[in-house]
Amino acid sequence: MINHTILTFAAAREIVGAASFKTDLAPGATVSDLRARILEAYPAFGELSDFAIARNEAYALPEEVLVEGDELVIIPPVSGG
Amino acid sequence: MINHTILTFAAAREIVGAASFKTDLAPGATVSDLRARILEAYPAFGELSDFAIARNEAYALPEEVLVEGDELVIIPPVSGG
Amino acid sequence: MIDVQISDQPLSIDTCYNTVQDPSCGGICLFVGTIRNHNQGEDVSRLEFDSYDGMALKEMRKIGEEVLELYDLKSVVLHHRKGALDIGDVAVIIAVSSVHRKAAFAGCEWVIDRLKERVPIWKKEFRGDGSFWINARP
């Protein structure tokens, strides 16, 4: 298993109650797998309009494979400007 | 005859060589008549792309009748901004 | 609110911004027209604006009234310079405020387009090939 630290901001931080949390996934797991794990660990994410996952400071596609050391961040719907 | 003073700006002032000139027109003369008189007195106005006539600080229609004391101004193509 | 001015002194973006700023408005669009160093393939060294002030202010105010009718805006400011200007100097500032940004952009562009069509202000460019009242000749 690979350990991943997931960072949170804004509404995601309120749901998790912390600036980050740890989870482990099998080698070869994708962004899509991480998404399922997040919803399993924190069902309240299902109540957001939507959320994206950023990998190494860019929006990640569902099929991208996670690598140890990736910077992974939950991106709730943005509202800058 | 009614005496009118015509004010000039920009390219019109260069053609006339002064900030104003005087002309007289019969009572009942229109903006269109004034236009013809301007072209007669200063044929160089025919070399402009176009010009308008303002009467009392608003663009005048050709059929408007001139009245003694009107503020009359030649408006060459504008180029503000 | 409508504020129109023609000035022989430098224009201030801050003044225009502060005039339209309003706690009910989330979007302010400003257009700043400056003196370019070239036009029609020629180098421009400086510029003069002539203005028929009385009528120009009336036309600017009419444009302000019309844009407030056409677009969902709170306030509009039009300030125009006259006299002698150098490259980079500010010739005109338009500022509009709105609850929503789309109206702010559309209204601001509408104002500068109308100003260039009908406000009796004239620009004389001093360039390599002579000095010209812009738009005057075919």
Add this chain to the structure above:
Amino acid sequence: MIDVQISDQPLSIDTCYNTVQDPSCGGICLFVGTIRNHNQGEDVSRLEFDSYDGMALKEMRKIGEEVLELYDLKSVVLHHRKGALDIGDVAVIIAVSSVHRKAAFAGCEWVIDRLKERVPIWKKEFRGDGSFWINARP
């Protein structure tokens, strides 16, 4: 030229203007987004921005690169505030310069539209009916 910043200090319109100003450009369009005192029918008292700075700056720079490709612009500036803001405070400034004004308006509006779509910055409103991360809930 592209300049992007996220700051916990007040933003300056003059700084943004001076950064895009260029002697070859005749038109500068600025958009200033401020904190409104109302939203969705509720009074807003204050606001907080959270920002994922590293990615937000990268996305802002990408938007800058894209707008310079799509529109005939010389320079683009995007400055965004973070932290606690009061009503009337400036949340964002976009400034773009161009030889021609049509491109300046279109490019500036394109930038703020994209910023609101994809830059990871989040607004929490404190209002009469509670505090909410905007857009988070259906």
